[in-house]
């Protein structure tokens with residue numbers, strides 16, 4: 001199979017709109033990706049044709065909706081090579097990490113250690129800080145090299161007998177670095193520690209096989225994977241989920257409730273208290289089925305070509321500083337422009353129809369590591385074209401001229 005970007009683009013209604021009188025060049029997909037018609041229609045169809053609450057089914061619509069919700073779970077499970085019972089629907093990647101941190105933290109004692117890295121998103125830092133504040137858990141941060149790689153030896157040196165968890169991003173949302181997760185998992189397991197991978201970015205750009213990785217927990221969000229907001233995935237090995245205490249209490253996560261005692265449902269439902277994000281799960285299932293129809297390796301090659309084209313276009317720009325030059329990195333360009341604040345850069349680019357993100361990217365420790373308070377970030381998705389890469393280079397060059 002090959003990849004035809006124009007054909008894929010045609011599936012995204014929003015991409016034909018104009019912004020400030022210019023064709024939209026959407027380079028903010030690492031924050032949230034646009035949605036193909038398959039997702040929009042699957043969610044509308046559910047609302048128009050067959051919608052009710054799930055798991056309560058004594059009538060046709062409840063049964064149909066439950067079937068659609070559980071079919072989405074199976075689609076996710078197949079997508080990452082997990083068992084159906086190993087996929088928990090959450091409201092996002094952030095909630096999935098909080099769920100694991102709270103659950104594992106419940107068994108931690110003062111002095112137990114959690115190893116993170118300097119390139120984590122706040123979603124994979126703050127829940128662990130809660131354990132530091134509330135349980136006396138010690139956090140250790142593996143260093144990042146000047147070119148934006150994870151210092152693997154540095155990380156390995158932090159793993160010791162008190163390490164309970166190693167939690168790191170599979171792909172950095174700022175640097176684009178793809179981490180050597182197989183080595184990390186091996187080192188962590190050798191020390192008896194569990195591993196959580198934050199796959200919010202990686203899952204979008206590469207095939208992920210949780211079994212082959214032998215990872216304990218893998219989390220991601222729906223909305224970066226061309227699906228809707230309000231839905232995230234926690235994969236956990238069956239035995240790990242079975243050992244994890246419930247996160248939230250409420251309907252649908254129980255076995256039996258009495259006045260003096262309760263029992264809990266088995267995973268994954270144990271972790272899905274209350275009415276879950278039903279439509280969002282259906283939408284994510286549709287996004288995954290849509291992606292399954294595409295050649296993902298060809299998409300990765302396409303995105304790499306776009307990134308290379310932008311770097312080539314900006315090769316002579318002595319006013320540009322790029323943060324993150326790891327070999328084999330994904331198509332995320334974080335940068336600063338000499339003499340300009342990243343927010344101003346983003347706002348001027350917007351006048352040319354180019355949407356980029358600017359700020360700390362929810363990664364303040366990483367910003368500090370690179371001695372900046374903020375950066376701008378252009379992130380590429382499967383629907384971006386070479387013409388858009390050129391339009392970005394052109395708009396950025398014009399933007400810089402404002403500050404020269």
Ligand code: PMP
Pocket residue numbers: 030031092093094095121123124169171172173198200201221223232362
């Ligand atoms: N981790 C990474 C690497 C991310 O890029 C993001 C989203 N910016 C998150 C976690 C949090 O995901 P969400 O906001 O969808 O919960």
